[in-house]
Amino acid sequence: MRKNPDMASAVAAIRTLLEFLKRDKGETILGLRENLTWATDCLTGVDSSVAVSSGGELFLRFISLTSLEHQDLSRCKKVMEERGELFLEKISMSRTKVAKLCHTFIKDGTKILTHSYSRVVLRVLEKAAAEKKRFSVYVTESQPDSAGRQMAEALRKLNVPVTVVLDAAVGYVLEKVDLVIIGAEGVVESGGIINKIGTYQMAVCSKAHNKPFYVVAESFKFVRLYPLNQQDVPDKFKYKADTLKTVQNLSEEHPMIDYTPPSLITLLFTDLGVLTPSAVSDELIKLYL
């Protein structure tokens, strides 16, 4: 993962799971599934992002969604591996698909506000820049890890005029911007999103200013959670994995993510198409049921 910073952690996780599948010496299909679930848990234990757990679960569902009625276990495994490769290929293409859908919403002279460092948003802005659109970007600094500065660097390389603003200056800057584009670490069943801390604030402010709030996310980030409010998000996603293991009293730690409810989101751009928040549940039912 360190070697290829452009790859999403979930994609790396899925690649690992595929390797694991190839090397697995299990005898039964049930055993195979259990091993894969255990592997996913391990991965989530290392990097507690929502995308890893959702990607893992979707991978498992995708490969087992075919008819596994072959006599020979090895042939079954072959089928599953092929589907695994297919899945990996699809999700590698997903970012491009999203970019293709979203860049048309960026017109000449648009001022965009974004939050922290998101590879999908970067890809979208790359595509828009490649289409010779003229736009400028405001990026929030996004403490505690200052990921926003990384984003600003990447955008400067694209020759896009970019300004870094404080997290606290979101309300101040919103009157100047035309739209807000955000990535997501996870998309939940209600149509809301889980993303870096500070996203919820931005969503509330953009609602107050009546600015469109767009989310770009790949479909493997759809997860079977349904948080009712900020407290309802499970702890294992809120804090980094090492924090969970080392720290005694979690209430003193600062959460890394927050939950944005669907009422604040205008549209979601995914590789399944442009969806409204209520359509997310529809897609999830199709994926999972």
Next chain:
Amino acid sequence: MADGGVTDGPDKNDDVERAKCEGKEMTKEEKQRLRKEKKQQKKSKEKKDDAASQESEKGKKSDGKSSPASQPLPKPTTQKAPSAVPAPAPVPMPASEAPAPADKPAKSKAELKAERRARQEADRASKQGSKKGEVGPQASAGKPKAPPSELQPVVKRLPEHMQVDNPDVLKKLAKKLERQQIPLRLDYGYKVSLFSHLHQYSRKAPLTQQLSIPSTVIHPAIVRLGLQYSQGIVAGSNARSVALLHAFKQVISDYTTPPNEELSRDLVNKLKPYISFLNQCRPLSASMGNAIKYIKKEISNIPSQCKEEEAKRKLLNCIECYINEKIILAAKAIAKYSIEKISDGDVILVYGCSSLVNHILCEAFEKAIKFHVIVVDSRPRLEGREALRRLVQRGISCTYVLISAVSYILPEVSKVFLGAHALLANGYVMSRVGTSQIALVAKAFNVPVLVCCETYKFCDRVQTDSFVSNELDDPDDLIVTRKGKTQLEDWQQVDSLGLLNLVYDVTPPDFVDLVITDLGMIPCTSVPVVLRVKNVDQ
């Protein structure tokens, strides 16, 4: 239905009178004879009313009608309905009867009404100028097939229980009940004008008083059930459905197929008067409607070569499975999902008495989650007391308030759990009156609202307000005696006073954060998706 449809002036013959007084069920021959007489009376009435230019049509119509008695009555007459909509065109399309009577679907009462209305208009038009009438039938005969297909979507159907202020519909209902030999329940008291299109019955005049003894038309289990419904002994959506299914099990096990009849068709016909009777006792709920649809489907799917004993066993088994899957197991699944949402230290607000919500809270308590419950109650039913009793019996700590205090206690509440009577296709939640009020206030305080509902309560209806379709309970329930004085005792004497006792209201999906069903947790807007998935399954 096969023997439903047109109902006109009932001049019964003596046999039928006798049969009714004896309380015996009319035999099939008597019913057919009655039907034929009604047809003839209608014809003779129309012959008198209509102008001469329509004489030829009458002739064709009677030809069409005298075609074999097995051809169901509604089809020839209702074929007139589609062409009736454009005003000047006279009513019947006799030419279309012959070519495609079998293809036309059975039309609804609303279309019969439209036909009658158009006939009146045609009478008026013919009085104005007979020339129009002559041109009309030729034109309509010329294009019999084209109008029906394009006019069919224009006529909308309205269920009869929502048209109580329309005398035609009432007359039709009365005749239908007479044919099924079920007494008609009369409305009671002054109805508030906004709700005058709904029935309002009095609990002191149960339907069973008008039944003759012995009544062999209605099975005694159904009579008992009807009485239990109308007196409020069996109340609550799940309880009513389960009681209904148990009564139907009794009916099926006591049923014997008459000779020369097929079980699948005859049993369905036997059930129809029972359903009308229950509807008269208390309007059917959405869950009961879905259960009845399921049973009818199962019955009609019984193959004809199946022996009676085996068929009955299969049906009883189906009903058992339905109750088990859709109600009991669904409750367990919902409890499992709900328990994930209840955490230690929660203060949960519940309204009224929902069997499902009570079950969830008891299960959560078994899992040793520490929470506190606030039970909200409202007059006149005071169902919250029952819920309070059940929860306290289990040892759950509870608080009891009336609905007027809801905005006072909401700042202390962390979650609101509500039950539902039905979930409509546009995401609206239909539940006990007062639910939408609680959801509204909870939204204002940013407290999450969770609705728990089994999937068999999902219905295809769409409603955006509580006026269109509701239930009016006995207005006398609102009268209360305090300190020996009953203020509203003589409310009927006061002309301008009306008592309104609503039973249901609808909550829009914006106020509901989450719906917990046996399929999982879904947002309120995904109800049509679930309905679609279910239809695909079936």
